[in-house]
Structures are given as structure tokens and as C-alpha cells.
Amino acid sequence: MDELPGSFGTSASLALRLGQTIFSFASLLFMCFDVQFYSYTAFCYLVTVMGLVVPWSLTLVVVDAYSVFVKFLPRQPRTILIVVLGDWALSYLLLSAACSAASVTDLLFDAGGSYCPAKLCSRYQLSAAMAFLSWFLCQGSFLFNLWLLPSL
């Protein structure tokens, strides 16, 4: 069971974490760059959640990269438990943030005109799409680590 692909410390896990970091950072950038996101609650929430997800994923990218390229770290049940609980909480936050941002973007898109200039609106859409992708990868990491947990 120690070589379950996708679990903490394997190269598949590193790929998942890299994907999470890239997608959440892209979502944050599309939302923040030259956009007045702070007039909408849902977009502020998305930015807050991404502010939690980016450092979390980045830390785990570093740990996984160390484990893959330098020296395989021993897996302690307590560490895996913390990772599983963190992923669990963050995946709910990511899903809720992505859904809120997507629904608000859809509403603004329908309203059209001054509420949603074409350029801004497509940025909001991209940001929500990136948040969904990030949620999907986070869910994957969570499930792989949860599967590993009982065997430790």
C-alpha cells in the first residue's frame, strides 16, 4: 500500500498539487488583475478562499517535491490525517466559491451592458472555471490520501 499512486509523497501527488497551485493562482490572477472584484461578495469570497488554497498547495508541492527528488519521507499517520482534513475543508470551500462566482458571473452576463463589459465578464468566467478545475484536483488528492489512511 505504500506505493499507492496519488497519495502523499508520490510523483502523481506532486502532479496533482502542481495542478492545484497553478489553477488556483490563475483563478486569483484572472479575478484580481485590473478588476474591481470587491464590489461583489461572491468574488471577494473566491479571492479569500484562493488566498488559503494557494499557500496550502504550495507547501505540499514543496514537501512532495522533496519526497520525490531528494529523500522519501516516512509517512506518519498524524501528518496524513492533517493533510486529509485540510484537503477536505478546502475542497468544500473551493466548491462553494466556484459555484458562487459562476452563478454571479452568469447573472452579470445576462444583465449585460454596463454591468458586465465583454472583457471583464470573460475574465470572471475564466476565473470560475479555474476554481472548478482546482476543486476537482483537490478532491482527487483528498480521496487518494483518505484511501491510504486506514492502512497506516
Added chain:
Amino acid sequence: MDELPGSFGTSASLALRLGQTIFSFASLLFMCFDVQFYSYTAFCYLVTVMGLVVPWSLTLVVVDAYSVFVKFLPRQPRTILIVVLGDWALSYLLLSAACSAASVTDLLFDAGGSYCPAKLCSRYQLSAAMAFLSWFLCQGSFLFNLWLLPSL
């Protein structure tokens, strides 16, 4: 392990399922009753999801009530697996629908005036709140049954 409270066929499970049914039905009623919900995508999504959750919860209320009051049904791993998978899928749908409805309601509330007469807006808010409560109970049922699954 057969008497784990909250798992399939116990009275705690019956209470959880009854709560789910009541809250999702209330959410559906607040959204549909005399309200033109179909002009907003997020509200249509909420209604669709509730149209799935209400029959699912109602079926499980009947099964649980039979198991508690008439005759304890034997638990087959396959049945529990189906219940767990169903709850898992529905809890994601419920969370996403509740978040979408809540964020759109918040946006309409800020826009105010003709977009959101006070009476309609408070109904939308109540509907979203009920959807969140329903998600919370569905998550509870899912976790209790997931806990039971490996012991079968």
C-alpha cells in the same frame, strides 16, 4: 458496530432523513410558490436539485421508518454502498445549489428596487438557508453510513 447511531435503519437516521425531506421541501416551496424563479439560472438549478433530493430522502424516510417501527431490515453491503454513493453525489449538488442561490440572492439584494422586492428577496434568502440546512443533514447521513461501510 451494528448499532452505530445515525447509520441506515436506526432512529437517528430516520430523524436525519426527516429533516432533509422537510428542509428540501421547504426550500422548494419558498422558491416556487408565486415566484418567477425561472428567470435566474441559479434558482432553476436549485429547483432541479431539490426535485432530486426530495424523492431520494422521502424513499429513505419510508425505508428507515419501516426498519425502526415494523421490522429491522438486514443490512447488505450493496444497499449501504448505493445509499452512500447517492448521499455523496446529492451532498455536492446540494452544496453547489445552495451556494449559487445564496450568492445570486445577495447580488439581487444589493441591486435592490425593482430587481428584488423585499417580500420576494426574503423568500429567496429563506430558500437558500433551507438548502444549506438540508446539505448539512445530508452530509451527516453520508458520514455515518460511510463509517459503517468497512465493518460490513
